[in-house]
Amino acid sequence: MYLGLDPGRDKIGFAFVDENGELLYSGIISKKLFESFLIALSEGNWVELAPYGCEGDTSLLVDKNVELVLLGGGTTSEELERGLRRRKIEYKVVDESFSTLQARKMYYRIHPPKGFRRLWPLSLLVPGRDIDDLAAWALTRRWMEKKIVDGGVTHGS
Template identity: 30%
Template structure:
């Protein structure tokens, strides 16, 4: 089983996703504070045999390569346009329900941060693979619940 992590780095929060490439399936994904990313990737390396980390080259990517290289192979990819594409991808993975189905896709607003979906888009682009994300949409909140 081959596992690839996608990282959409930001200044304060990051999207992180783990993909099983053999099954073309997302195992987990979430938005978390920047300072918790390496710890989570270390856990994935130990527990799930992480083989590759795909990271976007945007404004928040500086300094990540040196921190990630000891964990797995690192591939930097162009993340231009991934935020807009993540919005479209969100609605493909979890189609609109109720009255939101009546809105044109461009007017629909996903309920949470899309950084993890943007990380998935980068992995899918890099691997030329379309993945499914089983289950209900996860809560992609980057701040703790009250």
């Protein structure tokens, strides 16, 4: 599985994604908790992530390993890169242009508007929660799609 990280000024969206691009589990953590997040990641202690979850279930992560971390290259990514290097976690930096717009679309695919809101254009709707985790999912899918176009996903790289 892959782990997407969408770094922000105060919080980090994360998304665990299977080899088919499907979302297994996602959430949002405070940037202050990143070191604890890395420890849980290194130990495969998925239960530690449960309080920060937004979509999916940590049980979907059991017996899986993170093959590669995909880090959004925008706001404050350098700080996260240092943490990943310190723990010797393999990562690639991904362009995060328009990932928030993609995340909004993903949010409404998962949580379709109800009632009269169904009639409004999605661009006028505001998601019912922060969507940094879905931006991380968008980054991961973008990288996966690029790898397919470039000649296939290489596992273990």
